[in-house]
Amino acid sequence: MKTSSFSYVGKALPRIDGVAKLTGDAQYTDDIHLPGTLVGKLLRSPHAHALIRNIDVSKAEALPGVRGIVLGKEAPICFGILPRAEDENALAIDKVRYVGEPVVGVAAVDERTALEALKLVEVDYELLPALFDPYEAMTREDVKIHKESEVANIERRATLEFGSVEEGFAAADHIREDTFFKAAITHAPIETHVALANYRDGKMTLWSTTQVPHYVHKAISRVLELPMDRVRVIKPTLGGGFGGKGEPFSYEFVACMLSRKCGRPVKIVHTREEVFMSHRGRHPMHMKLRTGVKKDGTITAVEFQNLLDGGSYGSYGLVTLYYSGQLLTLPYILPAYRFDGVRVFTNKPACGALRGHGGVGPRFAFEVHLDRIATDLGIDPVEIRQKNALKPNTMTLNELRITSCGFEECLEKAGKAIGWNERRGKLPRGRGVGIAGGGYVSGANNAIYFNPMPHSSVNISVDRGGGVTVFCGASDIGQGSDTMLALVAGETLGIRPDTIKVISADTDTTPVDLGSYSSRVTFMAGNACRSAALEVRRKIVPIIAEKLGVPEETVQIKDGIASAQGHSEKTLTFAQAVVLAESKGTSIYGSGGYTPPKLGGSYRGAGVGPSPAYSFGAHAAEVEVDEETGVVRVLKLVAAHDLGLALNPLAAEGQVEGAAVNALGEVLLENHDITDGGQHACPSLLEYKIPTMLDVPDVEAILVESVDPEGPFGAKECGEGSLHPSIPAVVNAIYDAVGIWLHDAPITPEAVLSALKKGEQP
Amino acid sequence: MIIVQMTVNGNPIEVGVGDEETLLETLRQRLGLTGTKQGCDLGDCGSCTVLLDGKPVLSCLTLAADAQGHEIVTIEGLAQGEDLHPVQRAFHEAGAVQCGFCTPGMVLTAKALLDTNPNPDRETIKGALSGNLCRCTGYVKIVNAVEIAAKVYPEGA
Numbered sequence: 024m025k026t027s028s029f030s031y032v033g034k035a036l037p038r039i040d041g042v043a044k045l046t047g048d049a050q051y052t053d054d055i056h057l058p059g060t061l062v063g064k065l066l067r068s069p070h071a072h073a074l075i076r077n078i079d080v081s082k083a084e085a086l087p088g089v090r091g092i093v094l095g096k097e098a099p100i101c102f103g104i105l106p107r108a109e110d111e112n113a114l115a116i117d118k119v120r121y122v123g124e125p126v127v128g129v130a131a132v133d134e135r136t137a138l139e140a141l142k143l144v145e146v147d148y149e150l151l152p153a154l155f156d157p158y159e160a161m162t163r164e165d166v167k168i169h170k171e172s173e174v175a176n177i178e179r180r181a182t183l184e185f186g187s188v189e190e191g192f193a194a195a196d197h198i199r200e201d202t203f204f205k206a207a208i209t210h211a212p213i214e215t216h217v218a219l220a221n222y223r224d225g226k227m228t229l230w231s232t233t234q235v236p237h238y239v240h241k242a243i244s245r246v247l248e249l250p251m252d253r254v255r256v257i258k259p260t261l262g263g264g265f266g267g268k269g270e271p272f273s274y275e276f277v278a279c280m281l282s283r284k285c286g287r288p289v290k291i292v293h294t295r296e297e298v299f300m301s302h303r304g305r306h307p308m309h310m311k312l313r314t315g316v317k318k319d320g321t322i323t324a325v326e327f328q329n330l331l332d333g334g335s336y337g338s339y340g341l342v343t344l345y346y347s348g349q350l351l352t353l354p355y356i357l358p359a360y361r362f363d364g365v366r367v368f369t370n371k372p373a374c375g376a377l378r379g380h381g382g383v384g385p386r387f388a389f390e391v392h393l394d395r396i397a398t399d400l401g402i403d404p405v406e407i408r409q410k411n412a413l414k415p416n417t418m419t420l421n422e423l424r425i426t427s428c429g430f431e432e433c434l435e436k437a438g439k440a441i442g443w444n445e446r447r448g449k450l451p452r453g454r455g456v457g458i459a460g461g462g463y464v465s466g467a468n469n470a471i472y473f474n475p476m477p478h479s480s481v482n483i484s485v486d487r488g489g490g491v492t493v494f495c496g497a498s499d500i501g502q503g504s505d506t507m508l509a510l511v512a513g514e515t516l517g518i519r520p521d522t523i524k525v526i527s528a529d530t531d532t533t534p535v536d537l538g539s540y541s542s543r544v545t546f547m548a549g550n551a552c553r554s555a556a557l558e559v560r561r562k563i564v565p566i567i568a569e570k571l572g573v574p575e576e577t578v579q580i581k582d583g584i585a586s587a588q589g590h591s592e593k594t595l596t597f598a599q600a601v602v603l604a605e606s607k608g609t610s611i612y613g614s615g616g617y618t619p620p621k622l623g624g625s626y627r628g629a630g631v632g633p634s635p636a637y638s639f640g641a642h643a644a645e646v647e648v649d650e651e652t653g654v655v656r657v658l659k660l661v662a663a664h665d666l667g668l669a670l671n672p673l674a675a676e677g678q679v680e681g682a683a684v685n686a687l688g689e690v691l692l693e694n695h696d697i698t699d700g701g702q703h704a705c706p707s708l709l710e711y712k713i714p715t716m717l718d719v720p721d722v723e724a725i726l727v728e729s730v731d732p733e734g735p736f737g738a739k740e741c742g743e744g745s746l747h748p749s750i751p752a753v754v755n756a757i758y759d760a761v762g763i764w765l766h767d768a769p770i771t772p773e774a775v776l777s778a779l780k781k782g783e784q785p
Numbered sequence: 786m787i788i789v790q791m792t793v794n795g796n797p798i799e800v801g802v803g804d805e806e807t808l809l810e811t812l813r814q815r816l817g818l819t820g821t822k823q824g825c826d827l828g829d830c831g832s833c834t835v836l837l838d839g840k841p842v843l844s845c846l847t848l849a850a851d852a853q854g855h856e857i858v859t860i861e862g863l864a865q866g867e868d869l870h871p872v873q874r875a876f877h878e879a880g881a882v883q884c885g886f887c888t889p890g891m892v893l894t895a896k897a898l899l900d901t902n903p904n905p906d907r908e909t910i911k912g913a914l915s916g917n918l919c920r921c922t923g924y925v926k927i928v929n930a931v932e933i934a935a936k937v938y939p940e941g942a
Contacts, residue, residue, distance in 0.1 A: 037877050044885030045873040045892060047820015047860040054819035213824040213832055213886040213920055262822070262886030263920050295825040501884025501921050673880040677922055681883065684923030708829035708918060716911040716924045724925075 030581050032514045032736050035673035038506045039521060040260065040499070049260040052217040052232050053292055060219070061090050063281050063291035064137040065274060066127040066144050067300065068119035071153035071370040071701025072168065075117050075146060078127060083143040088136035091285040092144075093128040098280055102242045104235075104270035104375075106472045108178070108337025110169060113246055113276035119148070120168055120335035121372050122701040123300030128277035130289045153370040153701055157309065157332040160367045168335060168368040176368040178333055181344050183628055185352075185420040186359030191324025195315025199396050202311045203388035204767045207332075207695040208688070209304035210377055211713050214262020216293040216301060220278035227283070228255045231275050234264040234498050235538030238471070240530045242271035247279055258528035264500035265685070266376040267303055269540045270338060299706035303375030304695055306343050306366075307332040308384035312392045320400055320407040324359040327351055329385065331366040331374070338375035340366045342467075342631055346381020349632030351389060352419040353462030354430045354639050355411040360420060371697045376540060378685060379746040382463060387690075387768055390459035390751030395764060403447070404755065405438050408460055408641070415729070422624035423632055427739065429665030429729035430460060430639035436725050437663040441643035447759060453650060454658075455759025458643045459751035463744025464634035465667075465734065466543025468619045477616030479547040480534035481555040483512060485563075485611040489583060489598025491516060492524040493555075496536035497548040499527060502742050503674045504544045508552050510670055511735055515556035516563075517580025518597060534614075542740035545670065546636060547617045549735030554615025562611055566604045567595055620733075636731045636739040639665040642683065642748035646756040650779060653772030657687055657753060663725040664745045668737035672726060678742035679724035686749030688714040690768050791852045793818070794862025802849035809833045809844035811852075812859060820860035820889050824918070831917030834890035835859050841894045860889035863896065872896050875934035876927070883921035891917045895931045903938045905931070 043049040080092045095114035103109035115126050127144050131137035154160040154168065160176040168176050192198060219230040227249055233239050236256045244251040261268070274291045281289040293301065309330040315323040329347050333340045348362035377383075397407040413419070415428040437458060438444070446456050470478060482494040493512050499505040505525040513520030527533055536548050560580075568575040571594075573587035580586075583597040604611050623633035645659040662683045669675045692712040696704035705711040712718075724745075730737035750768060758764055763778040786801045793816060802811050809826075812818040812835070821844060824832035828846040835844045836858040863870040869877065872895050882888050891914060898905060898913040905913065910931045911924075919927060 035880070037880065038882055040885070041877040041882045042869065042873075044882050044888050045860070045869065045876055046864050047818070047889055049885055050819075051822070051886065053823070054813075211920055212884070213830055213918060214822070214884065215824070261884060262824075263884040265920065295827060295829075501886075503883065677880050677883055677926055680923035680925045681921045682923075685920070707827055708825050709827065713918060713920060714924075715915045715918060716928065717915045719924065721907075721925050721928070722923050 029514055030517065031510055031520050032670050033672065036506060036510055036520055036671045038503055039509050039525065040505060051214060051260045051262055052219060052230050055219055055230055055259060057221055057288040060288040060290050061130040061132060061285055062134045062137045063128060063130045063278050063289045064141055065125040065277060066141045068115065068122060068124040068126055070119055070148055070150060071122050072151040073119050073148040074151060075115060075119065075126065076149050077147040079145040080127065083129060083140040086136065086140050086143060088132040089129060089140045090132065090287065091130040091281050093277060093280040093284060098246050098276060100246045102246050102271055103337050104238060104339055104471060105337060105341055108341055110337050113273055113280065121370050123372060125273040125277065128281055130281040130285050155369055155371060155697060155699065155701065157330055157367040157369055160369045161365065168370060172368065178337060178366045178368055179341055179344060181348060181364045181628055183348050183362040183421065188324050188326060188359045188361045191359030192315040195323045196318045197399060198313065198315045199392065199399060200313040201392045201395060201766060205308045205384035205387055206769060207305050207307045207374060208377065208693040209299060209302055209695040210265040210267030211708065211711065212263030212265055212267055215295060215298045216268060216272060216274060217291065218275045218278040219288060219290045220282040221288040222279065222282040226253045227279050229275060229279055230257045230259055232261055232268050233258050234269045234500050234540060236498060236528045236530055237496055237535050237537055239271045239275060243276065243279055246276050255531040258498050261500045264539060265378045266380060266540065269376050270303065272301060295708060296706045299703050299711065300372055302372035302695065303338050305377045305383065306340065306374040308347065310384060310388045312388055314392060314396060316396055316400065318400065320397065320402045320410045322355060322357055322411050325357050326361045327385065329364040331364065332369055333366045334369055334371040334373040336373035338373045340374065343376065343381045345628050345631035347385050349421055350382040351385050352421050352423060353637060354413045354460050356413055357420055370701055378682060379463065379743045380541065383747055383750065386461050386747040387750045390748065391754050391766065394755045394758065404458055405434060405443055408434055421632065422629065424622050426636055426733065427667055427729035427731040428639055429727040430462065432727050433639055433641035433663040433665050434460065436727060437641040437643040437661045440661040440723060440725060441645060441659065443643065453760055454647050455756045456643060456645045457752045457755030457759055458641060459748040459755060460641045461744055461747035462637050462639045463740060463747065464541055465546040465636040465638060465740035466634055467541045468622050468633035468635060469630045470537055477551065477618045479536040479551040480616040481548065481551040482534055483555045483559050483613040485559060485601050487602050487605055489596065489601055490524065491518055492526060493552060494526045494533045495548055495552065496533045497527050497544050498539040500539045502539065502678060504539065504548060506674060507545055507549060507670060511549050511552040512556045514736065515553055516560060518583050542743040545738055546734050546740060549738060550617040551615045553735050554617065555613040558613030558615060559611060563600050563604055567600045570595055570603060635733050636667065638740045638744040640744055640748050642752040644749065644752040644756045646753060646760055648757055648760045648775060650761060653775035655691055655757060655770060655775060657720055659720050660687065660749060661723045661725065662745055662749065663727055664741055665727040665729050666741035667731035667734045667739035668728050669726045670736060670738045675726055675741050676724040679745040680722040682742060682746035683722045683749045684714055684719050686746045687719050690750040690753045691770055692718065694769050787850045789849055789853050791854065792856040794858055804850065806849045807845050808847040808849045808852050811849040812844060818859050818861050822886050822889060824886065831890045832887050834893050834917065836893050836897055839897060839900060841897045860892060863892065870896065871937050872899065872934045875930040879926050879930035879933055881922065881926040881930035887917055887919040891919065891927060895934065899935055899938050904935055907932065
């Protein structure tokens with residue numbers, strides 16, 4: 024399908040909620056106010072690891088203005104985003120595992136009273152030794168963060184092996200081994216987490232800043248022991264997620280518990296510090312890579328070891344662990360591969376999913392490792408990537424089905440845009456260019472909990488005024504999924520997308536979509552929406568054909584006007600067609616769902632990694648390194664991303680630009696660090712440095728269209744995979760600039776100076 | 786309780802505020818102007834930016850009582866009916882809005898810049914808006930939007 028054959032797809036479409044956001048009309052969770060709302064606050068643990076011997080709330084309860092207090096023992100059922108890691112409680116019951124873990128919930132008439140009440144709660148803790156170093160946690164049998172861990176504090180060890188690794192290394196002309204460390208970063212959405220719960224007549228309504236209303240719906244029902252039909256979860260306009268609002272959180276349960284107890288609405292608004300404590304961000308990864316290559320750069324075998332510092336709870340960690348191993352087989356052909364990964368508990372805020380989930384650390388490591396191999400062999404870094412590039416319509420050795428793949432085009436375009444041939448190795452000392460590749464899933468093939476239902480469902484209703492409304496559980500977290508749905512429905516029906524209403528992310532009124540994670544929404548909800556819109560079309564077109572007296576296959580609809588090819592004088596408005604259709608006796612609706620095809624291997628761990636389509640990318644960076652101060656400045660960043668097809672280039676560029684800048688923060692500025700003792704080193708946006716406008720160059724996004732055979736109109740993911748390659752591209756550019764290799768991210772000026780002093784490398 | 790007289794979006798008002806109350810709290814909680822956002826309450830993120838006598842201020846660090854006698858403009862005060870302000874329109878059309886949480890502060894800061902310097906270059910725009918954090922866009926389209934707005938910027942918009 025060519026872009027030019029579309030009416031709206033492929034053209035810039037401003038967001039359908041853009042004006043509301045620009046005028047202050049858009050309602051975010053904290054903007055909703057119900058009469059009589061109480062202020063909820065959480066008392067958090069000051070200790071990293073301690074037993075709770077007793078909690079005395081009598082003084083707090085006696086404080087005038089306090090309306091209700093809840094404790095963990097009132098909701099003892101555990102929850103967790105993964106069915107195999109349901110290890111959390113709404114509030115800690117007998118033990119705390121990190122500084123900041125919620126212990127008591129208080130509701131009061133105002134914030135001041137609620138905060139005063141927290142001070143009056145007396146918790147008797149018995150301190151336990153706390154573990155912060157994952158290497159230590161791996162072996163300390165005497166300190167168990169979770170008693171269920173079989174070996175020390177190892178949550179899970181994952182091993183994968185494909186092809187003959189020993190033969191691969193034996194056939195290699197050159198073998199290189201490197202170690203890398205990638206620190207944690209956190210999401211830092213500008214909106215903090217907020218929940219507003221209202222329990223009335225046996226029914227709970229929760230407005231929450233969540234990326235996953237469906238999972239929150241299930242979890243609230245379970246933990247509060249309310250049937251699912253007595254729980255409604257609504258996601259109002261959301262101020263950014265990036266994975267940080269991608270699972271059920273304590274504050275959501277506590278708001279509900281307090282509202283049920285007090286009989287009044289309760290709102291909990293996280294402070295910025297509490298957002299840092301909640302975390303669920305990137306896992307720190309301690310990585311070791313060993314790769315064998317032929318003289319010409321052809322990879323013969325790869326071995327990868329990864330130690331993931333998971334923090335105190337499971338969260339998405341098992342998926343992170345497997346993703347970190349599985350996705351390393353993109354975007355290069357690996358003939359033999361072995362992975363050995365371990366996720367370990369430590370007494371820090373839990374790590375989970377963050378934009379680019381699972382693949383970011385390994386991608387940084389592998390792309391720098393690959394540049395070092397190219398340097399060892401005297402091969403150009405672009406050439407070694409081209410030589411090993413994955414091809415379309417192939418299968419990776421770990422059985423990931425590759426359909427569309429524009430990786431080589433990405434490499435070519437990124438290289439050209441940065442001026443690779445003219446500049447690599449040819450710029451004056453202090454300046455350099457680097458390149459790196461990547462690939463990512465367009466949604467996970469398997470749902471988080473086993474179920475045979477569609478991963479996304481859409482209903483479309485049409486009213487007799489010609490109005491079209493799309494209902495979908497998909498969660499617009501700022502990425503623009505509502506606008507995507509309007510565009511897909513509009514293109515399919517021939518209606519201007521900016522006139523289409525989208526009702527989304529409300530468990531009472533919208534059919535289930537699994538949520539905004541794994542970069543799945545455009546592919547899955549987009550396909551579901553297309554299917555629902557096609558059903559509407561199937562109902563309307565015969566009516567139009569009959570009225571116009573033309574064959575059905577000649578009917579076309581554009582901008583809400585139906586006509587017949589070759590008979591331009593015969594027209595009917597979409598609204599007239601709907602009225603005619605309704606006069607046949609039923610209202611017009613369409614319903615559609617998307618379920619991915621069955622994919623993936625049958626080995627243990629095969630469930631993580633398969634996706635109906637993969638995005639690919641190559642980013643190229645130009646940097647300037649100040650050898651006096653060690654400061655690295657990125658002068659230019661080109662991000663070529665194969666997204667299948669740009670449904671809405673304006674939105675797609677925004678995703679790629681945003682992801683690439685997240686990566687620049689990650690490689691040069693951000694470290695979600697925990698001090699000895701378990702305190703956050705930098706729990707504010709002043710101390711934790713996310714990029715400002717002055718820190719980053721204007722990213723140049725290049726959209727590469729490989730046209731995916733199964734994506735909606737050929738589209739696939741674009742908002743997460745476009746983060747990965749920027750990190751190693753910068754590190755590789757630093758080598759070109761000043762001849763040093765840096766294996767620990769973020770790259771601090773101190774590390775640059777120290778490497779320069781040593782002459783070279785770790 | 787202190788009685789404060791100020792002009793908000795062109796309307797003179799009188800409102801009782803607490804002595805520790807911030808202008809952000811007054812706008813959001815007493816006046817229902819929830820377009821002004823709270824991202825950190827510490828003056829770090831810029832989401833709560835409003836204009837005080839035409840200059841951008843962080844309303845989370847401004848005591849409501851200090852607004853006495855001043856003119857405040859919030860995001861709700863920019864559009865004329867359904868006509869968006871040129872900065873709002875440019876943000877919309879240039880794709881400068883994603884989650885939208887930083888947007889009100891970003892737009893008001895940009896308006897204050899263009900009111901005093903209708904032809905800023907890209908670096909000047911970045912400098913003026915660098916106190917407003919955005920985690921979604923990577924900033925490219927925000928700077929584009931301010932450039933576009935500058936091209937059509939009327940006197941005293």
